[in-house]
Amino acid sequence: MYDYLIIGSGLFGSVFAHEMKKAGKSCLVLEKRDHIGGNVYCEEKDGIRIHKYGAHIFHTSNKKVWDYVNQFVEFNNYVNSPVANYKGELYNLPFNMNTFSKMWGVATPTEAAAKIAEQRTAIQGEPKNLEEQAISLIGTDIYTKLIKGYTEKQWGRSCTELPAFIIKRLPIRYTFDNNYFNDRYQGIPIGGYNVLIHALLDGIEVRTGVDYNEHRDEYRKLAKTIIYTGPIDAYFDYKLGQLEYRGLRFETERLEEENHQGVAVMNYTDRETPYTRSIEHKHFEFGTQPVTYVTKEYPADWHPGEEAYYPVNDSRNSELYNQYAALAAKEENVIFGGRLAEYKYYDMDDVIASALQAVATQKE
Numbered sequence: 150m151y152d153y154l155i156i157g158s159g160l161f162g163s164v165f166a167h168e169m170k171k172a173g174k175s176c177l178v179l180e181k182r183d184h185i186g187g188n189v190y191c192e193e194k195d196g197i198r199i200h201k202y203g204a205h206i207f208h209t210s211n212k213k214v215w216d217y218v219n220q221f222v223e224f225n226n227y228v229n230s231p232v233a234n235y236k237g238e239l240y241n242l243p244f245n246m247n248t249f250s251k252m253w254g255v256a257t258p259t260e261a262a263a264k265i266a267e268q269r270t271a272i273q274g275e276p277k278n279l280e281e282q283a284i285s286l287i288g289t290d291i292y293t294k295l296i297k298g299y300t301e302k303q304w305g306r307s308c309t310e311l312p313a314f315i316i317k318r319l320p321i322r323y324t325f326d327n328n329y330f331n332d333r334y335q336g337i338p339i340g341g342y343n344v345l346i347h348a349l350l351d352g353i354e355v356r357t358g359v360d361y362n363e364h365r366d367e368y369r370k371l372a373k374t375i376i377y378t379g380p381i382d383a384y385f386d387y388k389l390g391q392l393e394y395r396g397l398r399f400e401t402e403r404l405e406e407e408n409h410q411g412v413a414v415m416n417y418t419d420r421e422t423p424y425t426r427s428i429e430h431k432h433f434e435f436g437t438q439p440v441t442y443v444t445k446e447y448p449a450d451w452h453p454g455e456e457a458y459y460p461v462n463d464s465r466n467s468e469l470y471n472q473y474a475a476l477a478a479k480e481e482n483v484i485f486g487g488r489l490a491e492y493k494y495y496d497m498d499d500v501i502a503s504a505l506q507a508v509a510t511q512k513e
């Protein structure tokens with residue numbers, strides 16, 4: 150018998166297992182995939198760590214979480230400063246003085262603000278759709294070159310057909326600051342995310358290639374308490390229906406050149422380029438290898454059985470999730486946690502904070 154059976158070796162499961170082991174409890178971790186780490190897992194090729202499930206940049210203002218992860222691994226000083234590529238014209242993101250100066254030749258915050266104010270007047274009255282909302286916030290040029298195509302590719306629909314509420318506000322900075330995040334701390338683990346996961350799971354029994362839902366009878370009886378971090382609908386055999394996700398398709402290429410795009414993250418903001426982002430992984434870690442790996446990200450429809458990326462927070466899915474959550478609340482000695490079990494977009498720092506909170510409930 151174990152004290153805890155932990156389903157899933159992503160950040161939630163790994164942090165939980167680590168803390169419980171430290172508290173003297175025995176844990177068994179089951180992982181469906183053939184590797185540990187969940188979505189932060191990186192695959193290493195030619196000395197370059199490839200973010201297999203999408204680019205992961207650690208950023209947080211939560212000092213407790215920052216100190217927590219730094220016990221296991223040091224972070225480098227990577228600062229996310231993506232570049233937008235609109236038909237070959239390059240602009241800094243997030244929208245800041247560098248963007249405005251390139252777009253209009255303006256040199257001061259006052260000139261930039263005046264330009265935006267003038268262009269915002271293209272929309273009078275209450276915005277009726279996402280296009281009108283975006284123009285009313287930031288004006289026509291930024292909308293046309295940096296928002297329209299990207300958003301349409303992401304949602305698979307025209308901005309005039311998308312509701313205005315999707316964009317509530319657009320961050321505008323009147324400083325020459327290309328740092329994408331406003332958080333106090335940011336970086337990439339030195340040696341990659343696998344170092345963090347290995348340190349968390351050090352000394353803990355892990356079985357990979359095991360889908361708990363297919364082997365429940367065998368494993369349920371092995372522990373008093375279960376921590377379940379897989380999809381909540383799968384736990385209940387989809388008996389109320391399937392929750393939906395937005396999919397992503399990744400195409401990774403090895404290129405015989407040292408530096409392909411000069412930045413880790415490039416957003417393609419025109420409608421014609423079929424992918425939304427191109428990630429050059431080595432730049433997350435200031436790599437100097439003679440070759441490089443570049444991943445193109447294509448937004449895709451999701452089909453059951455495929456990797457689940459982003460939850461769809463429409464009313465059908467939110468209601469369905471609430472019904473599953475009500476069933477989950479009745480399960481005795483099972484804790485549901487993490488992005489799949491809570492059907493929620495979670496950043497890494499929030500998922501760690503949430504796992505630490507679950508740990509605290511066990512120590513009470």
Ligand code: FDA
Binds near residue numbers: 158
């Ligand atoms: P995660 O999905 O990592 O782990 C769950 C594990 O459970 C998986 O390994 C899965 O295989 C396993 N599992 C599921 N069902 C099972 C079963 N039945 N039996 C056994 N095992 C099972 N965050 C951030 O802070 N900065 C960023 O830049 C990004 N970038 C980013 C890009 C993309 C494309 C996505 C989708 C997400 C991000 N994130 C992010 C969010 C980040 O990925 C997220 O916070 C963590 O991975 C969540 O960790 P979990 O442990 O909850 O889930």
